Each structure stands twice: as structure tokens, then as C-alpha cells.
Amino acid sequence: MARTRAFDPSDVLPKAMQVFWAKGYGDTSIDDLVAATGVSRYGLYGEWGDKRGLFLAALDEYRDCQVGYLLRELETPQAARQHIEDYFNMFPAAARSGKSNSGCLIVNSAAEFGTDDSDISMRVTKHFRRLEKAFLGAVKNAKKAGEVPASIDPAAAAIMLSGIAQGLALLMRAGEPPKKIATFVKGALAILD
Secondary structure, three states: OOOOOOOOHHHHHHHHHHHHHHHOOOOOOHHHHHHHHOOOHHHHHHHHOOHHHHHHHHHHHHHHHHHHHHOOOOOOOOOOHHHHHHHHHHHHHHHHHOOOOOOOHHHHHHHHHOOOOHHHHHHHHHHHHHHHHHHHHHHHHHHHOOOOOOOOOHHHHHHHHHHHHHHHHHHHHOOOOHHHHHHHHHHHHHOOO
16 A cells, blocks of 8 residues: 655755755755655655755756746846846845855756756756846847947847856855955946946
């Protein structure tokens, strides 16, 4: 007779995501995940197969919840310069709050794995393209509205802004002080002038 699952995966996944986000894949043990989720290793394995399966699900959870929340305004069809500025201004605000030392789980994963794992690499690439697309739409709208110089190449600006955002995530993971984060953001936004 099959046993009934004693937990809701949608309740467990955010907890596992937080552990991976704070510690990275390599430094997270199954015992860490059991302690954080309250689910036995057998329950975790039964649902996600292994630690890697749970990690991939955690990356997807991060993409859907955290990234979706952070990009909610930037991905709207009417996004323009103010939306880009608002997005970047979240970085120094997070640094000042002291809640930023985890950086970005997807960027952290790119740094940890590189291109060694095709499933993780695919998720990282999709994230980078999503961010570029959001910036591209906002820069195009800003250009049409005269909020940025007519000489700006929206595609090039989108790539630059995306790369800067990833760099900011790494600086935050490294625990750089809020003043340095704010200076970096000021420089990032200067490419729109």
C-alpha cells in the first residue's frame, strides 16, 4: 500500500530554496535541508529524487517567485526609464537593510557551476535572456519617450544593464558595503544619459 505524503511540496520548496540561496549547492547537505524543511530525507528523495532534483526545483521556485517579483514592473509593456531606475535602486536599499548577503540564487549558481551542468546552465541562460528582454523593452520605451538620448542602442544597453545587474548580485553576495553598491548603481544608470 502506498504511503500518503505527509507534507505539501509547495510549502517545502521555499524553505529548501532559502537554504540553497544562503549556502549554495555544494555547501548544503541533506541534513541542512531536512532541518530547514522538517521533511525526512526519504520524503525529500521521494518527491524530488535527490538533492540535485530538489535544487533544480528550488531554482525554478526562485525564478517564479523572487525574480518574478523583482521584475514585475520592469516586464510591463509600458516600462521605461523610471522602471529601470527603480529596479537598480532596489540594490542599495537591500544592502542598507542587511538582507542582501545572499545575492541572487541564479547568479550564485552560475558562479558555482559555470557550464558544467546543462540543466543549471539552461536556467541561468534563460534568466539572463529574460532580464535582457525586460531591459530592452524599457530602454526602447524610454528612447521613444525621449527619456534617453536618441543615440542609445537599446539592444546594447539592455545587454550592459543585464550584465551590471548580475555583477551587482555578486557584489551583494560578497557583502560589499551599501555605499559601494550605491556608487555602482549610479554608474550603471549613467549609461542611460
